[in-house]
Every structure is written in C-alpha cells, then in structure tokens.
Amino acid sequence: MREITVPVQKTVTSSELIPVVARGRAVSDPGGAPFEYHRDGQWHPFTNAELVARVDKIAAGLVASGVEPGDRVALMAGTRLEWVLVDMAVWTAGAITVPVYPSSSAGQLEWILTDSAAKVLVAETDEHVVVVADTQVPDTCTRVLYLDDGGLEALEADGEAVPAETLDAALASLDLDSPASIIYTSGTTGRPKGCVITHRNVLSECHALLGHPIGSMAQDGKKTLMFLPLAHVLARAVTYTVFLGEATVGFWDDTSTILPRFADFRPHMILGVPRVFEKVRDGIAAKAGAKGNVQKRIFERAEAVAIEASRLRGGDGLGDARTPSLAHTIQHKALDLAVYKAVREALGGRCEYAISGGGALPDRISHFFRGLGVPLYEGYGLTESTAAATVNGPGCQRIGTVGRPVAGTGVRIAESGEVELSGALIFDSYWNNEKATAEAIRDGWFATGDLGSLDADGYLTITGRAKEIIVTAGGKNVAPGPIEDGIRAHRLIGQAVLIGEGRKFVSALITVDDAEFAGWAAENGHAGKSVADLADDPALRAAIQFAVDDANRLVSHAEGVKKFTVLARDFTEDSGELTATLKIKRHVVAERYAEQIEAMYA
Template sequence: MAAPPQVGGLADAVFDYAEDDPQRVALGRKDAGGQWRDVTSEAFRDEVLALAKGLIAHGIRFGDRVALISRTRYEWTLFDFAIWSVGAQSVPVYPTSSAEQVHWMLHDAEVVAVMVEHEDHAMTVGSVIDRLPHLKRLWQLDAGAVDELVGAGGTVDDEVVHRHRRAVTPESVATVIYTSGTTGRPKGCVITHASFMFESDTMVARWEPVFHSKPGDEAATLLFLPLAHVFGRMVEIAAVRGRVKLGHQPELSANALMPDLVTFRPTFILAVPYIFEKVFNGARRKAEAEGRAGPFDKAVDIAVKYAEALEQKAFGLGPGPSAGLRMQHQFFDKVVYKKVRDAMGGRVRHAMSGGSGMNRRLGLFFAGAGVTVFEGYGLTESTAAATANPPERTRYGTVGLPIPGTSVHIADDGEVWVHGPNVFSGYLNNPVATRTALEDGWLATGDLGSLDEDGYLTITGRKKELLVTSGGKSVSPAGLEERVRAHPLVAQCIVVGNDRPYIAALVTVDQESVDHWLTMQGRTPLAPADLVRDPDLEMEVRRAVVAANTAVSQAESIRTFRILAHPFTEEHGLLTPSLKLKRRAIETAYAVEVDALYH
C-alpha cells in the first residue's frame, strides 16, 4: 500500500520528475502532421511553469476554480498541472454537456475562468454567461489560448508560482468532478490532492510490473478515456507520478482509436469494456470475411480454456493447461492471437477495464490471447478504483479485491460500502447528499454486490435500478443486459418491467456488425426501418435473449423484446458521457415501444 502523502500536492510530481530525470520522455504529443513527437520531463515542466505564470497574470488565485471543457488532449494535462501549480482547483466538464448542464456546474462551483477546446464550447458558455456572475475569463485552445497565457506570464517571476505550489497541502482541494447524473442533477464531488495521490500511487505500486510489455522496456499508455471522468483523470496523474510515457487520443470511437494504438504502440491500456468488445468483434468479422470463422471460433474456445486452466492453477484448484491444450494454444497464437494483439499496437500485454461490467468469457479470451485484462470497480466518490484484480490471481467476471489500504463491506441490503484514503470529502454545497453518502468515513456506493470466499467483489446491479414486477419479483437488470449484449450483433440492451407483469427488453444493434452479417449471407444492407422487421435478425437477437435467460429464474427472464431502429446516444440525452444508459430518459423517449411490449 502507498503511504498517505504528508506534504505537497499533485503538481510537485512534474517538478520532481524534471529535476531527477530531465531528458526522459514523459509524454507523446501529435504534431500538426499527425506524427507523434516526444516531450521530455524537463520540456513538460517548463510548459507547465510558463502556463502557471500566465494563469497568475490573468488573475487566477489560490483556491480559485477553473473549468476545463475539452476532449482528451495534451493541453488538458498541461492545464491541470498548471492549475495545481498555483493552488487553484480544476472543474472538468464533459464537452458534450448541454448549456443548462454547463450553467449548473459553473454556477454551483463558482468558477472564475473556463478553458474550452473550440468555438462550439465557447458559444455554449457564452449562451449562459449572463447567469454566471463569478466568471471573469474564457480561453479557447483552438484560438491560441496557451500562447496567449504564456505571453501574459512572461513578466511573472518563477518564484511566484513556486510560492503558490509550496502552499498546497495534501488536504487542499484538487478538483471538483461532477457525477454523470444518470438520475437528477449532477453533484460536485470534492476530491483532495491526498485522495488522488493515494489512489494513483497505490495503483502504480501494486500494478507497475504489468505496465510493461516485457521486463526492462519503457512503460507507455495511450489515454483515450474522457479526462472529464475520474478514471481518465487517475490515469493522467498516475502516468506523471509513475513516470509512464503518456499519449492522448480525443476519440473514444474504435475507428479513430485503432490507428493511434498502432502508431503510439502503448505497453498497456486502460479502457472500458466497449473497447475490448470492439477489438474482439472486429477480429471476428475479419476472420469471417476471409472464410476463417470456424478456425477463429476454435481459437476463441482454446483461449478461454487455456485462461481458465491458468486461473484454476492460480487459485490452487488445478494443474494448469494440459500438454495438448498448450500445443493448440501455441498454434493459434501465431495465426489468431497475434493479430488481436497487433490491432492494439502489438506491445499491449496487460490492460485495466472499468466503468461497467465485462463479460467473463471476453476477459478469458483476451487473457488466453496474451492480453490480461484486470477488471476493477470504483466511482467518482472513491477517486476511481476501489477494487481491482491482482496481477497474480485474476478472477475473471469479478472486479477483484479492495485495492491496498481500502476496505469493502456488503450491507444487509446488499449495498457495497467502501472505506479508505481515496474516499472523497463530500458533495460541494450539498450537505444532505453528503450525509446520505458518507457515514463514519464509509461511502455508500448505491451499487449492489457480493463478496466470494476469497474476498473478490462481484457487482450485481444498482440499488436505484432494481425492477419490481407487478407480481412482486425483484430483478437487477445489469446482468441480463450484459449477457444479451454479448451477442456480436447487439449494441445495447435495456431491460424494463417495473410494475409490469413480466420482464421485457429494448435492443439496439451494432450497424457495422449487422452490415457484415448481411454481406456474409449474400444480402444487401438494409435501411434501419426494414432491419427491425427482418425475421433473420430477430432470430439472432432471440438467441441472445434465450442465452441470457439461462442464467436466471423464469420470473426474472426476458419474455419479449423489441429491436429499435437507432442506438441510444449521448446527443439524444439517452447515455451519460461515460456511456451508461439513462434509464428514465430511455423509458420516457420510448414509452410507446415499451407499452407495446405488454399488449
């Protein structure tokens, strides 16, 4: 376990790094031509210092709050550490937030300045600026904000920044991160420098060996998670504190991400299950198009069995893979698994997954294919991970053990409670919500879960999301939805049935996979309206539903479903920025379709 820090703040790591190892490559940054360029720790320190001087010149003072509205890019990390260098607090805002959401967060946090990425964001802020009396400054990255600030700070002495930086203590507030707001208004989670330092240092100390592709190489990771999300923020901080080369990629879509994985060549990645599903489905489609679907499925089966045998051995329950299984595994490593690894840049051997549950079989496949995915669990309120699978004893399908220094308790009603130095201070301006969430330092997560005999946590659902049928049966939808989504043609699934006679589901399909599936059948792509009535597609989705139902009782099973023409999107207010379903919003938007499931 990493010892809780006694002095200093997050920005110190930038200055210590440059002092200790000035020529080491700290970050990778894309130039205007799309080529990756190295940034040394010394060069990054100089940029942070110059920007921090500019913030002071523009009137930013110790304790002020500065909002960041941007996708994941180099300048966000630069601003974060410059803000912390002057003792100010950053307030991350998702770039897809509506004007009303932006107003609420900036007003609630009494933000004095905003850094936006481009003109659209500037216009969003501009539309509510008359209701933000504290807001004094707005900088736009794509309009030369960094150069403007650096120029303004030219007359400020370096020592002024250092005085501010030395005044920061571990108990100082580092950031206010607003929850995604799946229900109601987002709440501002107040997170200290100490919580982030403990969290990132613990993750580095416990998992550092797996950051490398092979012993002795330099660790590197490509960050494509949103920096407005606590998971992405933890990766940013851990990379700087753990001296891991960090690159940024602004698009979470597979099409934009995959080429950058190949050119940046990370040694490990941190992602959400969606990314691993995309890699897997893409590999399977490619094999099918080449007429090799049979061998690919066989390779998947061998990978799963191989990983399962190693898992059994790690827990003292078996001898490991047999000689025959090892031979088959070796054969498929060259013809299948290597291609899967190459799709992620070729050097990734380990990854961490969070944000939502990962299918156990998918996790086993990747492990068998040479990329061990350590699944973890956490919230904004726990400064990212509260639990994670340990490198030497990974139990697939669970979210692992409490990270060193934290504790997990299951309450009488099945709710997961977390305790540790990574637990937040409370919600900004909201003592009632803080009292509800925190009791004697324990965080009531709102998630339901169970601990197995070895202390591994499995998340079974959300307390607020439990469905109760009119027959009185309680059903947690998350497990069912995850199993339906395991089908390659299914993109999303939402289970409904609250106060209804039985459980039903709305399903959206993965357009790319469906187009490929139709092509393999010798059929032409269909328009969305025709697709939802296609009997063959309905049969495929029915298979997914039947497979999901085998894991639950008849009363909990999905009796009927409907395929929708379009996916749930963030733009339509149906997903949070971290891609979680907004259940109430979806049920309202599709009220007619839901009603039709019961008539």
C-alpha cells in the same frame, strides 16, 4: 467474508504533490519524457523541462486572469497533452480543476459552471464555441478560452508580467487536504453533485496502484496509450500514476482511429472501458467474416479455444486450474500463429495487459483476451473513490470479480448487501451539499449504492446496482430520470423506461397513453385500431421519435436514446409494473420485456 481492509503501504507527504514532483524532475531529469503527443504523423516526446516551463507559464496566465488559490477553473477538452498542462497549471496556481466532459450539453455545462462558481472556462473546439453560445454563462465565470483558438498562448502572454515569487507562493498554498478537483457525477435524483477530490485522495490512489501488481504499467521505460476522456476519474488517475512511476503516457482523442496508434505507439498497457475491448473483438470477427466462411469458422474456433484456455487456468490462488488436453494444447498453438498473434500485433505487439473500468466487463471478453495472451484486469471504483478501490492484476486475477481492495482501502458489505468503502482515496465531500455528504458517508464508510459480495480471500463481486444510474459498456453514466421525464412530457407517451446497463448504447421501452391514443389514431386514419396493431406503424413511430429526439436534446450524445420499442399496452399497478405511488418497478419491466430488450441489441 463481510469486510476486508488492506493496510497502507505508503504514507504520502506534501513533497509528493504532483506539480512539486514535476518541478523536482525538471531539475534532476530534465530530458526525461513523461508524455508523448502525436503530430504530423509522428509521436513526439515532451520532456520534464518542457512540462514545467509550459505549466508555469499557463499558471502565471491564470493568476493574471484573477485566479487565486482555492478558485475553480473548468476544463472542457478531449484527451490531449494540453489537458494535463492546464490541470497541472491550475494546481500550480493553487486552484481547483473542474473537469467537464467534452460531449456535455449546454445545460450540463451551465449547471457545472454555476454550481462550482468557476472563474475561468478552458474549452477546446469550434463545437464547444456553439455549446458555450447556448449556455447562460454565470457572471462568476469571467473568462472563456479555447485551446484550438490560441487560448493557451493567450494565457502565457498574459502571465509574462507575473513574478515567479507569486507563482511559488500560490503553489506553496497547497497541502494534502487542499481540493485538487471538483468532479461532477450524476446522482440518483436531481442535479449532478460535485465530488470534492483532494490532493491526498489523488496521491493515495496513484501510490496504491503503484504498490499493486498492476503498477508494473508505470515502470520506467513502459508506455501507456491514453484515449479515454481525461474528465473521467479513472483516466486521470492512471495518467498521474504512470507519471509518478516515471513511465510514459501518450495521448490520442479519436477512438475511431485508435488501431493505427496502437501500431505506432506500441503501448505496454492499454486502459479502456468494456466497449473498447468489445469493439476490438467485434472488429476481428467482422474482418474474418468478410474473408468468407472458412475464415469466419477459423475465428469462431479460435475464440472458443481462447475462452476455454482461460477457463482452464481458473482463478489465481484458487488452485482450480485444470490441465488442458493434448488436442486443446495443439489447437491453441496452431491458432496462436493463425489468429492470436495477429490480435496482439494489432494492439502494438508488446501489450502486456489492459485495464478495464467504468462499467461491467463481460466474462467472455475477459476470457477471450486472457486466452490469446493479453489479460484484461477489471477493477471497481467510483468518482467518490478517486477511481479504483479494488482491482485484479498480474498474479491476482479472478474473472467475474473486480479484485481485492488496493492498499489503504477497506471494503465491507452492509446488511442490505450494499458495498461500502473507506480509506484515504475516498472523496472529501460533495461541493456545497452537506446533506448529500451526510447521506453518502456513514461512520467513515462511503455507501456506494452498489450491491456486492466478498469471497473468502477478499475479492469483490458486484451483483447489482442499488442506484438507478445506468452505466453503459462505454463507461458513460446516464441518469435515466431527466430523459424519461422529457419523453413522457409529450402527450402521446404513457411511460418511458431507459435500458442500457452494460450495453453498447441507451435504448428505451415506451408505452402509449391510452387516453391520447384513440384521438391520435382517429386523426391518422386508424380509428378502431389498438396500439398493438400499430406498434410498427411509421406515423406512430415518427410521433414517438419526435418525443425521443426532443428529450435527447437535454443530454450529451452518449446519453441519448438510440433505439426504442413501442409496447402493446401501458404500465399499470394492477399488472405489477407500477407501485401504489405509480413509480415504475424497473426489475419487473426488465424481466417481463427481456425479449423486446434483447431484440434492440441483436
């Protein structure tokens, strides 16, 4: 199959704009609790009535600060209730939210503020105070507020004099094609581009998920624990999907302490990136190993049996399921009591399934969780598609694929093998970048830059990336060019190639400049030695580490290089690692140095 389009199931209207829906529920169901927040060791409900009252006060404060319909408000904060309050308040003021990852560097923040011409910046922590201090905040940004320093309370106080009619008029200025957000995503080259996401895009995505089998997460009474950054388009889309479905979202920002929150929030659904689920699996294995060899062997056997149980199930609708042997069935039941039940309890005891996005999910992790009773449903999308364009789900899961298109979405495979998308959830344009928009959207189809294939039933498999953007296992998009350039800027460095696609962290293969090395070696008492002789020399590694550290300052911590390997020789055109124009052939480097790459992740 080369193309598939799934028909629209629901046509959205302006009456379904999220802040409009919120206002309606404040009247029809004031005590309903769409959100919960954790404070003083307990979860607290946040009702529809409280939501609208607080959102309107913040929106009035934004209006008092000079924010008018169509203006941009930057939001740099972690996953917390206040993020959603500010987001909805920006919309209520008729304005556009510009999310900024809370881990962004000063350089990244400066570009986003400048390019978007944001009028207000809402940041969060003391750490952000430092980042803003290092940022050349443009004149267009007239106010900076911090959530942890009474920023919202200050806005609410400023908004007391704003008439309700003014707020009503601002909200009424919105329609489906009004921009809801400008989300910056790294391009293959140059500066990050701002994706203009309209309210139609957001609602199309939310209702497509609600109409999919995976939408059972948003049924009344169900709970979703949100801990991914809300600046991530997927986390935001799922949050509002659950809200529109009248279920409940709880917010938690510290992934290092997420297990206790699983236990006390007891979610029915978990949204994560591949690395989250790998950490859960690795944590279980580590605990088993710490108890001795017997427990370690039990876990290893439990993992193997769970994976085999999932493989025997095959793919939904394929008719390839196989009947497990009696011995396998007995083992699985015994291990369910000994191991699998404990894993399910660690996830809160009632987790029906989890959604994985933002990066490639290893098949073994999918099989492990499905085999123990908590299926992981993998989807595929980009910022430009307002999150999931395809997704697996209950009754429609084929591990190894990223699912079928959601309602109202088309997927086709170009002659080049590139995946192209169409539909109401595809973004409007790149902010102030007509050239990039024209290059990305061709004849109504968005060119993703990813390579893939469709099976006979329309399930999409991603087979590679045409773009150079690295997506780590944690779902972080990393543009390698600026970091590589920063490392190469140091005289001792020949070439630097970032590694990290689907990996836990970013690493680098680094070569030493032949011309500079001889002088360095002589200065450091190693005259006559080769790079191969000194690849593990502390002084050489320290010199290269300095270059790496310097380059890491250009980016957020998650994008920085954590490990590197010094290669024995520089890349050349003759050896096949460089093109005639001296560009690196990344696939050649990855194949040739696969052993060194694997060693960095061992």
